[in-house]
Amino acid sequence: MWRRRLGALLLRSPPSSSSTAASSCQHRRRHLLPSEEPLAVNRLARLFTSQAGSDGGNSQKPFIAFVLGGPGSGKGTQCTKIASDFGFAHLSAGDLLRHEIASGSEKGELILDTIKEGRIVPSEITVELIRKAMETSNANKVLIDGFPRCEENRIAFERIVGREPDVVVFFDCPEDEMVKRLLGRNQGRVDDNIETIKKRLKVFESLNIPVIDYYSSRGKVRKINATGTADEIFDAVHKLFSSLRNLHSAGSDEDTIFQGIPGVCLAIICYLFFLKPVLTLCRLNLLCSNCIYTLCLHEIIPRETHITL
Ligand SMILES: Nc1ncnc2c1ncn2[C@@H]1O[C@H](COP(=O)(O)OP(=O)(O)OP(=O)(O)O)[C@@H](O)[C@H]1O
Ligand SMILES: Nc1ccn([C@H]2C[C@H](O)[C@@H](COP(=O)(O)O)O2)c(=O)n1
Numbered sequence: 598m599w600r601r602r603l604g605a606l607l608l609r610s611p612p613s614s615s616s617t618a619a620s621s622c623q624h625r626r627r628h629l630l631p632s633e634e635p636l637a638v639n640r641l642a643r644l645f646t647s648q649a650g651s652d653g654g655n656s657q658k659p660f661i662a663f664v665l666g667g668p669g670s671g672k673g674t675q676c677t678k679i680a681s682d683f684g685f686a687h688l689s690a691g692d693l694l695r696h697e698i699a700s701g702s703e704k705g706e707l708i709l710d711t712i713k714e715g716r717i718v719p720s721e722i723t724v725e726l727i728r729k730a731m732e733t734s735n736a737n738k739v740l741i742d743g744f745p746r747c748e749e750n751r752i753a754f755e756r757i758v759g760r761e762p763d764v765v766v767f768f769d770c771p772e773d774e775m776v777k778r779l780l781g782r783n784q785g786r787v788d789d790n791i792e793t794i795k796k797r798l799k800v801f802e803s804l805n806i807p808v809i810d811y812y813s814s815r816g817k818v819r820k821i822n823a824t825g826t827a828d829e830i831f832d833a834v835h836k837l838f839s840s841l842r843n844l845h846s847a848g849s850d851e852d853t854i855f856q857g858i859p860g861v862c863l864a865i866i867c868y869l870f871f872l873k874p875v876l877t878l879c880r881l882n883l884l885c886s887n888c889i890y891t892l893c894l895h896e897i898i899p900r901e902t903h904i905t906l
């Protein structure tokens with residue numbers, strides 16, 4: 598709110614603009630950028646920033662939700678519902694690994710042996726499958742189900758994909774309930790037998806819980822009580838996803854910028870206020886000298902702290 602107010606103070610609306618709260622961002626942006634061919638500010642900014650090229654060519658940074666929980670906690674079931682209600686691409690690490698086995702590739706044999714043993718597949722393999730699936734889906738909101746399963750997974754993802762998740766959803770379910778669900782799943786999975794299930798539960802406790810603790814310490818974890826019916830659990834999940842702050846603008850093509858007349862030192866004012874560089878435009882649709890200063894710092898403030906004028 599206070600940021601919006603600052604934006605309003607800094608903004609000098611063009612005389613023709615009577616932009617009201619009701620007018621859409623798109624409509625307001627037209628006033629900001631009178632040219633009929635809107636300037637792709639974010640894309641332009643990326644060309645100049647350290648982010649350029651680091652996202653594997655994706656023109657927008659997708660919203661990433663990691664979905665974690667013990668085996669049988671209902672991650673897959675809930676992800677299907679989230680994908681359908683909130684327009685996410687659902688990438689299940691386990692499914693990607695099973696597809697790799699089914700493809701008959703060389704890696705497939707190693708993956709199959711590892712899964713049968715209830716162990717974790719080497720991170721390089723899993724992360725590469727996820728990275729490719731993200732690239733292929735080109736989605737702006739991605740659920741990554743069953744990943745990262747261990748610290749090595751997490752570190753490999755950050756190194757290879759170059760991102761942290763926006764949120765980590767943790768389905769918290771008692772062990773006896775998970776075992777009951779897995780034994781009743783009946784999908785012919787090689788790991789849904791009591792011996793392997795016991796190993797998977799041990800691996801979850803010893804390797805996956807520390808990852809959840811790590812993201813908790815970074816304020817990213819949203820815990821969901823995963824007992825009850827799938828619909829009851831989804832009520833809580835629905836509330837959570839409806840409340841996620843930066844989800845609804847994820848991947849949108851709206852450029853969020855500050856506008857000011859040339860010479861107003863907008864970038865410097867914004868920099869002092871936010872203590873971070875801010876991309877600004879002057880009324881002539883040009884990046885003014887302040888902006889060159891901004892771009893030289895090779896950073897723009899994250900999307901969620903931008904102000905849509
Ligand atoms: N709330 C629920 N109550 C009862 N059964 C459920 C519930 N949610 C899911 N199930 C069932 O439990 C089984 C496991 O669910 P699901 O495959 O979604 O779990 P998962 O966490 O993705 O498991 P895994 O990590 O082994 O892939 C499935 O047969 C599913 O239909
Ligand atoms: N990040 C991951 C995800 C899965 N696996 C392996 C080991 C799991 O027991 C198996 C099944 O996964 P699920 O369908 O339960 O998510 O796949 C892994 O090694 N690394």
